[in-house]
Amino acid sequence: MKHLDRLRSQSPEDFFLRRQFLGQLAATGAIAGAWPALAQTTEGWDDGDPLCRVPYTELSAPDGYELDAAFLKSFIGLSQALTGVKPLDQNLAGELMDRYARHKQLSPTLKKLIDKYRSIAPGDTQPSDDVLKQNFFPDTPANDDAKNLAEGAKQLVYLWYVSAFYLVIPDSNPPTKAWVYGTREQYRRALLWSVIDAHAPMTPGGRPGHWAFAPKT
Numbered sequence: 117m118k119h120l121d122r123l124r125s126q127s128p129e130d131f132f133l134r135r136q137f138l139g140q141l142a143a144t145g146a147i148a149g150a151w152p153a154l155a156q157t158t159e160g161w162d163d164g165d166p167l168c169r170v171p172y173t174e175l176s177a178p179d180g181y182e183l184d185a186a187f188l189k190s191f192i193g194l195s196q197a198l199t200g201v202k203p204l205d206q207n208l209a210g211e212l213m214d215r216y217a218r219h220k221q222l223s224p225t226l227k228k229l230i231d232k233y234r235s236i237a238p239g240d241t242q243p244s245d246d247v248l249k250q251n252f253f254p255d256t257p258a259n260d261d262a263k264n265l266a267e268g269a270k271q272l273v274y275l276w277y278v279s280a281f282y283l284v285i286p287d288s289n290p291p292t293k294a295w296v297y298g299t300r301e302q303y304r305r306a307l308l309w310s311v312i313d314a315h316a317p318m319t320p321g322g323r324p325g326h327w328a329f330a331p332k333t
Contacts (some may be wrong), residue, residue, distance in 0.1 A: 173220040173286075181227045183217055191226075193240050194233040197248055198269055201274050201307055208305055212275050215298055221283065225268035232265060279306040 181187065190207070191213045196202040216226045229252075236243045236251055243251075252269040254262060271281050279302040280295040297303055 129219065135155070135261070163291060175218045175220055175223055178217040178223045179225075181217075181230075183213060187230065188213060189240065190230045193237060194229060195276055197243060198235070198252065198273050199307060201276075204276070205305070208302070211298070211302060212279075216252055216272065216275065219281070222268065222271060225264060225271075227273065228261075228266050230264055277306055277308045277311075279303040 177183075178213075188210055192204055192206065192209045195209060195212075196204055210236055217223050232251055233243075236247050251265075253266055257263040257266055271283075274280060278295065280297045282293055283296055284291050285294050
């Protein structure tokens with residue numbers, strides 16, 4: 117319990133989900149980051165809890181690139197490399213790609229992430245963890261572009277593991293960050309739940325008596 121209490125007190129900015137070379141994956145990072153939002157989310161998901169339905173500007177289409185089959189293929193390759201999970205569901209990938217690409221704040225970053233991935237994974241070859249770390253999570257980012265790329269990669273991992281972005285709420289004063297979720301189904305299919313062998317909170321179903329078992333840590 118002390119371990120989980122300590123994790124829950126951490127901000128997602130103090131850590132980010134990454135398999136193997138960045139440490140403890142979802143069993144620690146995702147729980148700690150998602151816990152405040154999950155604890156405060158109401159059952160009236162569709163009615164729009166503030167922490168779940170943070171308003172943001174959605175683009176009609178991404179500016180400067182198309183979400184075609186080739187882009188989706190690269191998106192899946194990059195997602196599999198950063199999450200450490202393979203294969204990822206293609207239909208869910210299409211939905212998450214669309215969310216990322218149409219988010220006004222994040223849309224330009226997605227194109228940069230895909231361009232960088234294609235440069236280190238020609239022909240969709242699997243880049244090594246060292247190459248991924250060097251290009252997306254350097255210990256000391258060389259410039260603002262590198263920082264932006266690292267932040268964008270973190271958002272992509274968050275999106276897959278907890279189905280949410282972790283962003284500053286528009287027009288909040290002082291600046292406040294919150295988890296920005298998509299649909300209930302995307303939340304139910306987030307990777308975190310399979311990693312920790314737990315049923316997604318606030319969703320129907322689950323094995324009989326699942327509520328009585330603690331998630332894996």
